[in-house]
Amino acid sequence: MITLEGRSLVFRFPQVHEHAHTEIEFQRTLRIPDDGKHYPLPPGLGSFPLHHLDDFARRVPRDWRERGGVMMPLYQAEAMWISFRRACWSEGYPCAIKIASGKINAVSGKPWKAELDGTDRDYVVVPEQPWLDGFCVAKDVVRQFVAMPLGSGYSVEEQVTGKAEHGGLQIIVYPMKKERYEAILREREEHERMHVLYAAVSCYPSEHAAMPRAAMGLAAGGRMSQQIYDDPYGLDAWDQSVSSRCFVTLVDAVQWREITGEAPPTKPPTAADYTRAGLPWFDYYASDLATLAGAPELTRLKSVTEMAEEKGEDPFGPEQPLDPNLVVK
Numbered sequence: 001m002i003t004l005e006g007r008s009l010v011f012r013f014p015q016v017h018e019h020a021h022t023e024i025e026f027q028r029t030l031r032i033p034d035d036g037k038h039y040p041l042p043p044g045l046g047s048f049p050l051h052h053l054d055d056f057a058r059r060v061p062r063d064w065r066e067r068g069g070v071m072m073p074l075y076q077a078e079a080m081w082i083s084f085r086r087a088c089w090s091e092g093y094p095c096a097i098k099i100a101s102g103k104i105n106a107v108s109g110k111p112w113k114a115e116l117d118g119t120d121r122d123y124v125v126v127p128e129q130p131w132l133d134g135f136c137v138a139k140d141v142v143r144q145f146v147a148m149p150l151g152s153g154y155s156v157e158e159q160v161t162g163k164a165e166h167g168g169l170q171i172i173v174y175p176m177k178k179e180r181y182e183a184i185l186r187e188r189e190e191h192e193r194m195h196v197l198y199a200a201v202s203c204y205p206s207e208h209a210a211m212p213r214a215a216m217g218l219a220a221g222g223r224m225s226q227q228i229y230d231d232p233y234g235l236d237a238w239d240q241s242v243s244s245r246c247f248v249t250l251v252d253a254v255q256w257r258e259i260t261g262e263a264p265p266t267k268p269p270t271a272a273d274y275t276r277a278g279l280p281w282f283d284y285y286a287s288d289l290a291t292l293a294g295a296p297e298l299t300r301l302k303s304v305t306e307m308a309e310e311k312g313e314d315p316f317g318p319e320q321p322l323d324p325n326l327v328v329k
Contacts (some may be wrong), residue, residue, distance in 0.1 A: 046264020109297025
């Protein structure tokens with residue numbers, strides 16, 4: 001069962017276990033500079049609004065309607081991160097989640113496929129993984145998710161495939177096998193609160209015509225220190241006979257009002273303005289969990305700044321030097 005509850009995608013697997021569910025939100029955040037430094041985690045500035053595509057079938061292109069799912073607005077060069085909602089073991093449920101942008105896996109850098117791949121390790125595990133801020137380019141390093149217009153050449157999809165075909169985000173969630181969950185639960189009933197995720201939403205195609213709309217893809221931004229944790233349970237822990245998948249279309253925020261009738265979110269502050277105000281950045285590190293190395297396909301990516309220099313463009317405008325001086329561990 002797939003539901004959109006407020007600004008959260010909620011994935012439930014009642015056929016597996018009554019506790020089998022997880023949630024995901026997409027958080028607005030500061031765009032960190034792409035200057036070669038490794039920055040701590042920026043804050044969440046509130047979640048992006050989400051809408052079912054079929055609620056606005058008359059106003060979106062046919063290919064959007066046919067793939068279904070949900071949509072959310074982003075400005076050009078706006079950053080985001082994915083939040084896997086926190087829950088305790090007695091209420092939550094471990095899940096394996098694959099995240100892709102333009103059907104390029106954000107963890108392995110490989111083309112999209114639905115099945116879990118233990119060789120490439122192309123998925124994250126919740127509740128161990130609390131969030132994902134970008135593409136895994138090195139051990140404990142990601143390049144921030146930054147929205148850019150699809151077709152401009154900046155997106156990871158276009159760099160890897162040479163095509164601007166899909167854009168958006170692709171998500172598929174697999175629950176843990178019931179027997180494995182119950183065995184772990186018996187051993188860990190005292191466990192502290194942890195994060196979980198589940199995503200699914202239904203959508204029906206419509207035959208109505210619509211005006212052309214500007215789709216967005218995700219490009220590689222600045223470098224951030226973030227661990228992508230290895231699977232502590234093993235591939236056989238996941239019930240691959242059951243899954244839920246969702247396509248999240250990224251809409252140019254300028255066109256959000258035309259489609260939905262709602263004003264888009266205001267643009268976030270710059271990282272420099274935020275830091276000057278004395279507000280905190282964050283450092284999260286779990287020393288007891290193994291982490292993944294960067295995917296070779298993603299290590300070779302060019303960032304938005306690098307591509308802009310080659311193109312003679314300036315999508316960000318002038319960026320001020322940044323030195324986060326209040327980092328909360």
